[in-house]
Amino acid sequence: MSLTVVNGLPAHVLIVHFVVVLVPLSALAVVVGAIWPSAARRMGVALPLLALVTLACVPLATGAGEWLEKHVDSDALVRRHAELGDGLLPWAVALLVLAAVIWWTARRSAAAEAASGERTQAVASRYALLVRVAVAVLCVGVAAGAVVDVHRIGDSGAKAAWHDGFSKTAHGDRDHNG
Template sequence: MEINGLPAHPLLVHVVVVLLPLAAIGGILVSLWPAAQRKLTFLVPLAAVVGTAVVPLTTKAGHALEDTLGQTTPAIDTHAGYGEKVIWFAVVFAVATVVQWWLLRGKGPSAAVRWIVAAVVVVSAVGVLTIVVLTGDSGARAVWG
């Protein structure tokens, strides 16, 4: 997989490592700070969904790059292992942010339900941040280490 003659993986990975952490930080802010709810409620799930949608493309491009290299190392295996887990964290986070956005739009469920969803958003945001950092760090070490 290439984009304009360059391997697609290092190009696509920038979408994931920018959008998902920004969405995660925004999700935490929306969950804990009412002023952020008024400003970021729509942007957070949008970034989370777009970032999540790019993860499978990035993973596929990573496998294609690995096949092109024709060799693997323990560092590449570690990176690939983390990379395979990103989608699961991202999906949970994206779904949680969409549910939170939907709840914050109306006068629906009780405050307790909104707080439970906010807790799920915060926990899944921390998970996304963690797995993206671990994946990115192991990828950088595979390339530059």
């Protein structure tokens, strides 16, 4: 087993499924953690670890895809899919950074609340709320961008793989109609 071929199949075809599942899952977890601080505290270190695994899967899928690109007929659809695939890494990095910020902030705020027992300054509370809203808006934007990018990449990959690979009529239909 290698990162190019797994059980006789191109590894890209298998690895890409991790990306297709983990990017939206990480995006959802980041948004939930940003909007709902108690959820961020409950997720704990699992939030940045999920984003880290997601990030690790992206270059694995891209590398396996580059190998596959060299082993299939090159056409405009394959090239377009490869170009789109190269754009996912920054989204995955952004998800990891935001997940780490949310985890760190949730951990720090939980420790501060335990130490003080209550909020002491209304100004600090308003400032914290503004920062939380700004981070939540940023998280929603990055999450939406990452999920849309995964969709665009997957759609282009499906078109590249299947554009001439199937019949619009079932084999049984051709026997009866042909």
